[in-house]
Amino acid sequence: MYSSLADSVPLPSLLPVPADANALSPAIWPASVTRTADGHLVIGGVDVVTLARDYGTPLYVVDEGEARARARALRDVFTAAAASIGTTVTVYYAGKALLTGAVVSWMLAEGLNIDVCSPGELRLALAAGAAAARLGYHGNNKSVREIRDAVRAGVGVIVLDSEIEIDRVAEAAASVGRRQAVRLRVNSGVHASTHEFLATAHEDQKFGVPLERAVELGERIRNYPSLELLGLHCHTGSQIFDARGFAVSAERLIRAHAALAATAPLPELNLGGGFGIAYSAEDDPAPITDTVQGIMSAVAAACAAYGTLVPRLAFEPGRWIIGPAGVTLYTVGTVKPVPIPGGTRHYVSIDGGMSDNVRPALYGACYCVRLASRVSTAVPTLVRVVGSHCEAGDIVVDADYLPGDITPGDLVAVPATGAYCWSLGSNYNYFLRPAVVAVSAGTARLMVRRETYGDLYTRDADLSAQPWEDSHD
Numbered sequence: 001m002y003s004s005l006a007d008s009v010p011l012p013s014l015l016p017v018p019a020d021a022n023a024l025s026p027a028i029w030p031a032s033v034t035r036t037a038d039g040h041l042v043i044g045g046v047d048v049v050t051l052a053r054d055y056g057t058p059l060y061v062v063d064e065g066e067a068r069a070r071a072r073a074l075r076d077v078f079t080a081a082a083a084s085i086g087t088t089v090t091v092y093y094a095g096k097a098l099l100t101g102a103v104v105s106w107m108l109a110e111g112l113n114i115d116v117c118s119p120g121e122l123r124l125a126l127a128a129g130a131a132a133a134r135l136g137y138h139g140n141n142k143s144v145r146e147i148r149d150a151v152r153a154g155v156g157v158i159v160l161d162s163e164i165e166i167d168r169v170a171e172a173a174a175s176v177g178r179r180q181a182v183r184l185r186v187n188s189g190v191h192a193s194t195h196e197f198l199a200t201a202h203e204d205q206k207f208g209v210p211l212e213r214a215v216e217l218g219e220r221i222r223n224y225p226s227l228e229l230l231g232l233h234c235h236t237g238s239q240i241f242d243a244r245g246f247a248v249s250a251e252r253l254i255r256a257h258a259a260l261a262a263t264a265p266l267p268e269l270n271l272g273g274g275f276g277i278a279y280s281a282e283d284d285p286a287p288i289t290d291t292v293q294g295i296m297s298a299v300a301a302a303c304a305a306y307g308t309l310v311p312r313l314a315f316e317p318g319r320w321i322i323g324p325a326g327v328t329l330y331t332v333g334t335v336k337p338v339p340i341p342g343g344t345r346h347y348v349s350i351d352g353g354m355s356d357n358v359r360p361a362l363y364g365a366c367y368c369v370r371l372a373s374r375v376s377t378a379v380p381t382l383v384r385v386v387g388s389h390c391e392a393g394d395i396v397v398d399a400d401y402l403p404g405d406i407t408p409g410d411l412v413a414v415p416a417t418g419a420y421c422w423s424l425g426s427n428y429n430y431f432l433r434p435a436v437v438a439v440s441a442g443t444a445r446l447m448v449r450r451e452t453y454g455d456l457y458t459r460d461a462d463l464s465a466q467p468w469e470d471s472h473d
């Protein structure tokens with residue numbers, strides 16, 4: 001039915017043809033993943049064919065055990081590494097990666113605080129039962145009202161992102177007679193991602209205050225009786241695979257930290273998030289213990305060099321915790337062989353796309369894919385998994401191999417979609433946002449229901465009210 005591998009060239013050239021196109025790399029998939037005797041994928045003890053039947057596709061599946069184990073593991077790694085340099089650590093889960101009621105309660109139960117960056121995230125975290133004192137609040141453009149609401153709610157720490165915000169937060173805190181703990185976000189001039197990092201005098205982006213103004217602005221914060229300066233903050237980048245970029249940022253921040261600590265107590269230093277994960281076989285992040293220990297060694301060395309005590313540390317990982325816990329299920333709609341120079345690429349169209357995973361279109365992110373409703377010994381064929389949106393760039397998996405008999409009706413699964421997929425989702429082309437389901441110990445539980453057409457149209461003032469057909473078949 002399909003062209004065989006013999007008459008196609010394995011493109012791109014760096015992507016090896018897998019010996020087994022059904023194999024599930026433990027570096028990418030949740031640890032719980034297995035297959036039934038008839039080849040169905042099982043996540044958290046739940047058969048994905050049952051999940052697709054009960055909840056429809058596309059479907060975000062979140063392995064609760066994986067998410068919680070990763071939160072715990074990271075907390076323990078940070079705690080042990082911090083102890084090795086004589087300090088302590090607070091870990092904030094970066095809610096922007098994926099924030100739902102269940103995720104908040106998992107992270108709190110595993111001893112993490114929560115980092116929010118908008119009124120919507122703040123309200124959700126509070127509604128999910130987070131004590132305000134366990135929240136950190138980010139954002140480069142917090143309005144006066146937003147700041148007032150956060151201060152009144154009793155948010156633990158507000159991260160000041162600009163000079164203007166110093167005055168805004170000070171006034172909001174003074175108006176309710178509160179002393180608000182704050183961090184000052186500093187642009188360290190380091191931008192890191194994956195294996196690369198760039199260390200410049202300035203980084204040309206919107207977040208934080210320039211490094212050279214950190215001391216002056218820190219002193220200015222201290223002049224406000226309604227503010228308590230905990231320390232400096234920086235976020236070095238995303239999807240970082242080793243300690244080097246963090247280490248350069250830490251060194252730069254600790255120089256400013258030491259200058260501020262010389263004039264008054266400065267108990268803390270926050271080095272942000274950005275710890276990378278494997279999305280496909282090409283990704284090889286260093287073991288997290290090595291990265292964290294590398295950061296701690298850099299912190300200890302810089303503190304010694306600048307003659308200051310090692311402060312209490314804080315981090316804000318999101319992706320590393322929740323990314324590998326998520327898998328998205330799709331149903332294949334069409335399979336189209338397209339001749340390309342030297343061979344054939346099969347375009348596999350699925351029932352979601354850039355509205356449920358915009359990262360490939362937004363960042364050129366690379367994902368991989370596996371057949372989920374069966375296994376097959378057919379010769380692997382080069383595929384591009386594409387969505388159903390009206391955009392040529394609507395690509396979910398740019399290049400991978402699936403068994404050559406991939407066919408409409410098959411279920412496919414894309415791993416490592418727990419972070420920045422649902423949270424960056426949209427209704428482009430009036431697609432419905434998929435449901436989010438937690439799986440654990442053989443049981444599935446709805447975290448967020450699938451959107452309905454009623455949800456979609458209800459805000460349109462010019463549509464007449466009618467019973468929208470919400471069938472997803």
Ligand SMILES: Cc1ncc(COP(=O)(O)O)c(C=O)c1O
Pocket residue numbers: 094096097115138235237238239272273274275316317318319320419
């Ligand atoms: C300030 C800040 N902290 C933490 C994070 C979380 O990053 P990650 O999910 O890559 O760990 C981000 C992500 O953009 C961020 O901007």
